[in-house]
Amino acid sequence: MEGENSMEKGLLLVNREEVTARTTLLLVFSTFIIVSASFSFGISGGYTADTMSSIMTDLDLSLAQFSLFGSLMTFGGMIGAIFSAKTASALGNKMTLWLADLFCISGWLSIALAKSIVWLDLGRFFVGIGVGLISYVVPVYIAEITPKHIRGAFTFSNQLLQNCGIAIAYYFGNYLSWRSLAVIGIIPCGIQVIGLFFVPESPRWLAKKGRYEEVEVVLQKLRGKGHDIVSEARAIKxxxxxxKQNSNTSIRSLFQKKYAHQLTIGIGLMLLQQLCGMSGIGSYGSALFKLGGFPARIGMTVLSLIVVPKSLMGLVLVDRWGRRPLLMTSAFGLCLSSITLAVAFGVKDIPEIQNITPVFTFIGILSFTMMFAFGMGALPWIIMSEIFPMDIKVLAGSLVTIANWFTGWIANYCFNFMLVWSPSGTFIISAIVCGGTIVFTWFLVPETQGLTLEEIQLLFGGA
Known part of the structure; x- marks a missing residue:
């Protein structure tokens, strides 16, 4: 115990000596390659939003069959999430991303060439496994290679590229066939397969494997020639x-009292993210516009144009405002947007004021998508990548990611049926969840802006 305490004190001293590193070309290139698969992730998330009617017509699917198809990505994501952290720990982040690309490319090809529901569902499931692996590895990989003063912005680029993919799916879903749109999903995976040959492995993963000489070499490349990486390398070591002294890799050890705060934050934010309603809006946006009496093509085109600029705003603000203010602002905006949609569908059958339904539907969906892209989409993943110590990062990361995908699967599958039950009631529930996110963040989520991954552990008592 004394040795552990002295090392933690030494770690604090080393972190105080850390010098701000410059942003190198290799760091920017590496981040771009790492997040390129997030582009395919985004296309998969927005794929069903405007292809629903054409796929159902071409393959003669029922609503239940299409709902199953839509939800299979999240089910596959849950399967991928189960193995994501273990695979990344054993094989490294690069090899795990290559594996994810293999699943995604196979899945998109299966969808593009599908002649029956079996191949369609199999492709969606494979894409889900791929993005399940991506969802854990990408934010963790970026967090582990970037210096603390830009970590938030660089990790936020994961959500930015996802939103670029969503925007492509929304926009081209109006003009391309669903088969052609599936082919577009392959392109970013191909870029990543090639680009990863030129991207270094995470210094923290190398250190965990005892490859300390490589740690310093990689850090020097990432931070630039002339930058003193001795303190950072020592802190990682x-x-x-x-x-390693604290290491106990059993599931049972994960539920110790000293990890309760981190697990509550990680799992809680993931559940709130999936239950806020974006899963349904992202997957069935076109159907929602039609339900509200607003032209679906116009609505989806406008959504495709605004989602990326709003993400850029979040990317700029995450290391200026901090995680907490951005997350609460995003949740507040989502709450108001949900109330707007609840009102829109609630007055739909009242003759005197039913003409406001199309306008409120458009405003509600537009503002909901913008506010989600602004913070709630990225921040749970950013915070997840920061808060867990290395001795439980694999198990905790897997558990949190599984919680996200399992909840997303349930939410995605049930959304159509909830709309049949009550469109207004669906978004009242969404508003309650978003309001709960504000309270949850205020009382439980600490600010991690400007801290190294090692310093963040001191917020939780050095666990």
Missing amino acids: ISVEVS
Whole structure:
């Protein structure tokens, strides 16, 4: 115990000496390649939003069959999430991303060439496994290679590229066949397959494997020639040694009292993200516009144009405002948007004021999508990548990611049936969840802006 305490004290001293690193070309290139698969992730998330009617017509699917198809990505994502952290720990982040690309490319090809519901569902499931692996590895990989003063913005680029993919799916879904749209999903995976050959492995993963000489070489490349990486390399080394002393990899050890705060934050934010309603809006946006009496093609085109600029705003603000203010602002905006949609569908059958339904539907969906892209979409993943110590990062990361995908699967599958039950009631529930997110963040989520991954552990008592 004394050795552990002395190492933690030494870690604090090392972190105080850290010098702000410059942003190198290799760091920017590596981040771009890492998040390129997030583009395919985004296309998969927005794929069903405007292809629903054409797929159902071409393959003669029922609503239940299409709902199953739509939800299979999240079910596959849950399967991928089960193995994501373990695979990344054993094989490294690069190899895990290559594996994810294999699943995604196979899945998109299966969808593009599908002649029956079997191949359609199999392709969607494979894409889900791929993005399940991506969803854990990408934010963690970026967080582990970037210096603390830009970590939030660079990790936010994961959500930015997802939103670029969603925008492509929304926009081209109006003009391309569903088969052609599936082919577009392959392109970013191909870029990543090639680009990863030129991207270094995470220094923290290398340290965990005892490859300390490579740690310094990689850090020097990432931080630039002339930058003193001795302190950062030493901090990583100490952190790994502390983690090895604390290491106990059983599931049972994860539920110790000292990890309760981190697990509550990680799982809680993921559940709130999936239950806020974006899963349904993202997957069935076109159907929602039609339900509200607003032209679906116009609505989806406008959505495709605004989602990326709003993400850029979040990327700029995450390391200026901090995680907490951005998350609560996003949740507040989502709450108001949900109320707007609840009102829109609630007055639909009242003759005197039913003419406001199309306008309120458009405003509600537009503002909901913007506010989700602004913070709630990215921040749970950013915070997840920061808060867990290395000795439980694999198990905790897997558990949190599984919670996200399992909840997303249930929410995605049930959304159409909830709309049949009550469109207004569906978004009242969404508003309650978003309001709960504000309270949850205010009382439980600490600010991690400007702290190294090692310093963040001191917020939780050095667990």
